[in-house]
Amino acid sequence: MSRLATNARVxxxxxxxxxxxxxxxxxxxxxIVIFPTLLLAIQTxxxxxxxxxxxxxxxxxxxQFMLAGAMMQSLMLAGNSGGIALAxxxxxxxxxxxxxxxxxxxxxxxxxxxGTAALGLFAALWFLxxxxxxxxxxxxxxxxxxxxxxxxxxxxxxxxxxxxAVALRSGSASVVQGLFPxxxxxxxxxxxxxxVDLMIEPAKTIxxxxxxxxxxxxxxxxxxxxxxxxxxxxxxxxxxxxxxxxLLLSASALRHRLRVG
Amino acid sequence: MESTAAxxxxxxxxxxxxxxxxxxxxxxxxxxGAAIPGxxxxxxxxxxxxxxxxxxxxxxxxxxxxxxxxxxxxxxLQGAGFTGAAAGVNLARDIEQGWxxxxxxxPAPRWxxxxxxxxxxSTRALIPGTFxxxxxxxxxxxxxxxxxxxxxxxxxxxxxAVTACWGSALALRFKSQSAAPLMQAGTMALIxxxxxxxxxxxxxxxxxxxxxxxxxxxxxxxARQGFVGGVSWAETWPGIVSLLGLLVVLGAWALREMRRxxx
Numbered sequence: 001m002s003r004l005a006t007n008a009r010v011x012x013x014x015x016x017x018x019x020x021x022x023x024x025x026x027x028x029x030x031x032i033v034i035f036p037t038l039l040l041a042i043q044t045x046x047x048x049x050x051x052x053x054x055x056x057x058x059x060x061x062x063x064q065f066m067l068a069g070a071m072m073q074s075l076m077l078a079g080n081s082g083g084i085a086l087a088x089x090x091x092x093x094x095x096x097x098x099x100x101x102x103x104x105x106x107x108x109x110x111x112x113x114x115g116t117a118a119l120g121l122f123a124a125l126w127f128l129x130x131x132x133x134x135x136x137x138x139x140x141x142x143x144x145x146x147x148x149x150x151x152x153x154x155x156x157x158x159x160x161x162x163x164x165a166v167a168l169r170s171g172s173a174s175v176v177q178g179l180f181p182x183x184x185x186x187x188x189x190x191x192x193x194x195x196v197d198l199m200i201e202p203a204k205t206i207x208x209x210x211x212x213x214x215x216x217x218x219x220x221x222x223x224x225x226x227x228x229x230x231x232x233x234x235x236x237x238x239x240x241x242x243x244x245x246x247l248l249l250s251a252s253a254l255r256h257r258l259r260v261g
Numbered sequence: 262m263e264s265t266a267a268x269x270x271x272x273x274x275x276x277x278x279x280x281x282x283x284x285x286x287x288x289x290x291x292x293x294g295a296a297i298p299g300x301x302x303x304x305x306x307x308x309x310x311x312x313x314x315x316x317x318x319x320x321x322x323x324x325x326x327x328x329x330x331x332x333x334x335x336x337x338l339q340g341a342g343f344t345g346a347a348a349g350v351n352l353a354r355d356i357e358q359g360w361x362x363x364x365x366x367x368p369a370p371r372w373x374x375x376x377x378x379x380x381x382x383s384t385r386a387l388i389p390g391t392f393x394x395x396x397x398x399x400x401x402x403x404x405x406x407x408x409x410x411x412x413x414x415x416x417x418x419x420x421x422a423v424t425a426c427w428g429s430a431l432a433l434r435f436k437s438q439s440a441a442p443l444m445q446a447g448t449m450a451l452i453x454x455x456x457x458x459x460x461x462x463x464x465x466x467x468x469x470x471x472x473x474x475x476x477x478x479x480x481x482x483x484a485r486q487g488f489v490g491g492v493s494w495a496e497t498w499p500g501i502v503s504l505l506g507l508l509v510v511l512g513a514w515a516l517r518e519m520r521r522x523x524x
Contacts, residue, residue, distance in 0.1 A: 030442030038446055038453075045468025046458025047314050054319075181301045188309030194316075200328075203312030 014111020031077040040070040064136035068220035069192035074123035075156040082116035083163025087173040120156020124149040144222030161246020168253035214238040281377030300389045307336035325489040333397035334484035335457040340389030341421040342448035348382035349428015349444040379425040386421030409487015416484040419504040424448045426511035433518035455481045476503035
């Protein structure tokens with residue numbers, strides 16, 4: 001078997017392990033599905049009248065607008081949960097055994113990220129299904145839905161890179177868990193839950209420059225209005241930026257982990 | 262020196278509750294970092310919701326011009342909810358580690374064991390509540406007045422007791438910290454499916470129907486009154502009755518689960 005095929009098998013096996021681990025442990029699954037779904041329902045029902053505000057973009061319903069935010073919240077927490085699971089592996093010695101195995105180091109991290117991407121894919125499908133069941137249409141049609149799914153999956157993997165880097169660096173699940181409030185802060189300071197123009201300062205200015213806002217708009221656009229090349233390009237560039245940042249952090253953290261053991 | 266055996270039963274029970282509450286306090290003093298998420302989460306929700314949904318006050322039907330004043334009691338109640346759920350998680354940890362088994366073979370009545378957990382949560386809820394209130398006041402939320410302050414702190418301590426009963430019942434039922442998401446999701450749903458984000462008239466029809474039957478809506482309205490206007494008995498007593506009702510129902514459930522655990 002070629003080296004590439006062997007590495008692909010390792011990544012697949014570790015990715016599947018990561019997905020199974022998440023589905024088997026309610027503590028990991030709840031932040032990805034239960035909380036974003038609950039918040040989506042409550043925010044849609046509680047702040048649904050916001051669509052009547054002057055300046056609110058034309059949408060079919062607040063639910064349609066909020067779908068991208070819910071997906072974003074879910075994928076961010078999937079990245080965080082992936083980091084926690086990796087840190088638990090380090091604490092329990094499982095990662096040490098993988099380091100001793102004849103497999104490339106990057107495959108270990110990539111396996112975890114593949115699992116996180118799979119959870120991102122699940123989140124995208126879950127929230128699209130919820131949207132469709134409760135009457136939200138995808139204006140971009142099937143192509144629009146596919147774009148949203150691909151962007152969510154790619155972002156999950158990109159964000160998972162940062163979670164993995166923190167896990168490798170600290171080797172402590174509680175440290176990675178400590179990122180949870182930060183995830184919420186970054187989300188609130190983006191256009192995930194409301195149009196930037198209607199947000200209050202200083203959140204508005206921060207949201208304008210937050211890379212997550214570009215990704216959210218890239219996911220939201222095909223849902224609420226149709227496919228736009230500008231939003232798609234901006235979202236892709238923002239994801240690429242996070243991937244590069246995550247890769248650099250992960251590479252440095254991996255070297256640190258191999259050094260300290 | 263007075264021996265414990267000579268004490269009347271009620272004093273022994275009080276001493277046991279005091280000792281178990283002191284244990285909970287020691288946990289907090291020895292690992293202060295453990296309290297940070299419980300304080301940070303409602304504060305982030307307050308700041309985030311205010312920054313994101315602040316423009317909602319432009320809609321007709323809002324009782325106040327500032328969203329800070331409208332949302333701060335909800336964030337304080339959320340802090341109480343998180344604290345109550347954490348009490349359930351801590352009890353699940355104690356069950357997993359065998360500590361609860363040792364308490365159950367002691368001669369302390371079951372209700373005393375439950376009461377100590379619930380009262381510790383009520384006291385601990387003052388920390389996130391005070392922190393969120395200070396942040397809100399700094400950001401321009403209205404001063405609720407002394408009576409309004411008493412009402413809101415009564416509501417958050419009682420709400421923490423309610424959610425601690427909920428968390429404890431689940432901990433005793435599942436005997437595992439894996440039930441933590443259920444404890445947290447339950448308290449979130451209870452507090453947020455009310456007039457938390459907007460007045461009743463502005464809620465979507467399905468949430469309005471839920472909020473109308475959710476007893477915590479009365480609690481939110483009672484806690485909020487000082488921040489958005491004057492405090493009145495007519496707005497306060499439904500909140501007190503709702504909390505007492507929830508406390509009786511969830512407390513009875515938790516006690517039943519504790520008796521089942523002991524059998």
